[in-house]
Amino acid sequence: MISTTFCALLLASVLQASCLDNGQARSPALGYNTWNAYGGDIDEDLIRATADLMVSSGLKKAGYHYLVIDDAWSNLQRDDQGRLHANSDRFPSGMKTMADYVHSKGLKFGMYSDAGSHTCLGYPGSRYHEKEDAESFADWGVDFLKYDNCWAPASDWVIDRYTAMHTALNGTGRPILYSMCDWGVGDPWLWAPKIANSWRTTGDISPNWESMLRCLDNTIGLSKYAKPGAWNDPDMLEVGNPGLTEQEQRANFALWAVLKSPLMVGTDLRRLSKTALEILTAEEVIAVNQDKLGVAGDLASSNARQVYAGPLEDGSRAVVLFNRHTSGTQYPLSNVTVQWQDLGKGWICFS
Ligand SMILES: *[C@@H]1O[C@H](CO)[C@@H](O)[C@H](O)[C@H]1NC(C)=O
Numbered sequence: 320m321i322s323t324t325f326c327a328l329l330l331a332s333v334l335q336a337s338c339l340d341n342g343q344a345r346s347p348a349l350g351y352n353t354w355n356a357y358g359g360d361i362d363e364d365l366i367r368a369t370a371d372l373m374v375s376s377g378l379k380k381a382g383y384h385y386l387v388i389d390d391a392w393s394n395l396q397r398d399d400q401g402r403l404h405a406n407s408d409r410f411p412s413g414m415k416t417m418a419d420y421v422h423s424k425g426l427k428f429g430m431y432s433d434a435g436s437h438t439c440l441g442y443p444g445s446r447y448h449e450k451e452d453a454e455s456f457a458d459w460g461v462d463f464l465k466y467d468n469c470w471a472p473a474s475d476w477v478i479d480r481y482t483a484m485h486t487a488l489n490g491t492g493r494p495i496l497y498s499m500c501d502w503g504v505g506d507p508w509l510w511a512p513k514i515a516n517s518w519r520t521t522g523d524i525s526p527n528w529e530s531m532l533r534c535l536d537n538t539i540g541l542s543k544y545a546k547p548g549a550w551n552d553p554d555m556l557e558v559g560n561p562g563l564t565e566q567e568q569r570a571n572f573a574l575w576a577v578l579k580s581p582l583m584v585g586t587d588l589r590r591l592s593k594t595a596l597e598i599l600t601a602e603e604v605i606a607v608n609q610d611k612l613g614v615a616g617d618l619a620s621s622n623a624r625q626v627y628a629g630p631l632e633d634g635s636r637a638v639v640l641f642n643r644h645t646s647g648t649q650y651p652l653s654n655v656t657v658q659w660q661d662l663g664k665g666w667i668c669f670s
């Protein structure tokens with residue numbers, strides 16, 4: 320017992336020393352992002368409507384505080400000074416006005432850029448413009464930046480590209496949550512905790528079961544790299560989207576919560592079903608995700624059924640019993656056996 324305690328304490332102090340010091344994401348980010356629902360089909364009326372709905376639906380009250388505009392918000396060209404501007408057709412009021420509106424609802428404002436020459440949809444990326452873009456974001460009142468990985472020059476080292484934006488964001492003096500979206504390229508969990516508040520562990524999720532399982536599987540074993548201020552990100556939620564059954568949406572939410580993933584809603588809030596809202600606002604599940612201990616859960620045992628588990632601040636454990644099968648002989652629900660000793664894996668140092 321004594322050696323076990325030592326082990327846990329030692330781990331905590333080592334991890335603390337190497338963590339990004341910007342005060343953000345002490346627990347995983349909770350919010351909304353436009354990509355999964357709309358792709359590039361976004362404009363300022365949609366953002367205002369989404370902000371309104373985050374409040375009126377109860378999502379804000381449940382803890383979802385960030386509203387993030389993903390790809391396709393800018394003009395196709397920078398201006399003569401090399402600055403980015405909001406898309407003149409779809410965001411004629413400009414990004415400062417958007418930020419002010421989102422803030423007026425008591426929400427935080429997030430934006431998107433890319434560590435290559437262009438974003439995934441072909442808008443200007445921030446590579447070699449990190450400083451002026453970070454300054455624009457800070458001027459507009461941005462609180463969160465998702466930073467993508469399209470159009471990256473092959474000669475350019477992924478760590479350099481992501482560190483350049485980290486340095487630029489820090490230089491603005493504005494606290495901005497930095498959400499790295501490098502798709503897990505270059506094992507970011509090994510180096511990103513020093514520069515970012517979260518890093519993607521996988522390619523993009525799509526609204527289907529196989530894709531969700533792939534994102535989950537690519538995140539197994541990475542819990543040890545997560546800690547307050549620095550989280551694994553298996554990508555945004557598909558809860559509410561056609562393509563996943565209700566049971567599958569519950570699985571998406573429960574698993575992401577116990578992995579201490581950021582929980583970013585990605586569905587059309589104008590058509591949000593009562594069931595999807597219930598899943599997204601399940602208090603106990605959100606409480607697991609936001610637990611103050613800040614230790615990510617992980618795969619604890621894997622037989623016909625999988626068990627995911629992680630420790631909580633009050634000394635209890637959060638456990639997800641998971642049946643991956645949607646058809647065939649493995650599908651019908653049956654008893655799942657869990658050994659107590661399996662539930663502690665990844666936290667207490669078992670020999
Ligand atoms: C910039 O980095 C320093 C050193 O890690 C840190 O103390 C400071 O809070 C950071 N500032 C911002 C705005 O992130």
Ligand SMILES: *[C@@H]1O[C@H](CO)[C@@H](O)[C@H](O)[C@H]1NC(C)=O
Binds near residue numbers: 652653654
């Ligand atoms: C599950 O366990 C209960 C209690 O031990 C037992 O009665 C039941 O038959 C089991 N069900 C299955 C499908 O194994």
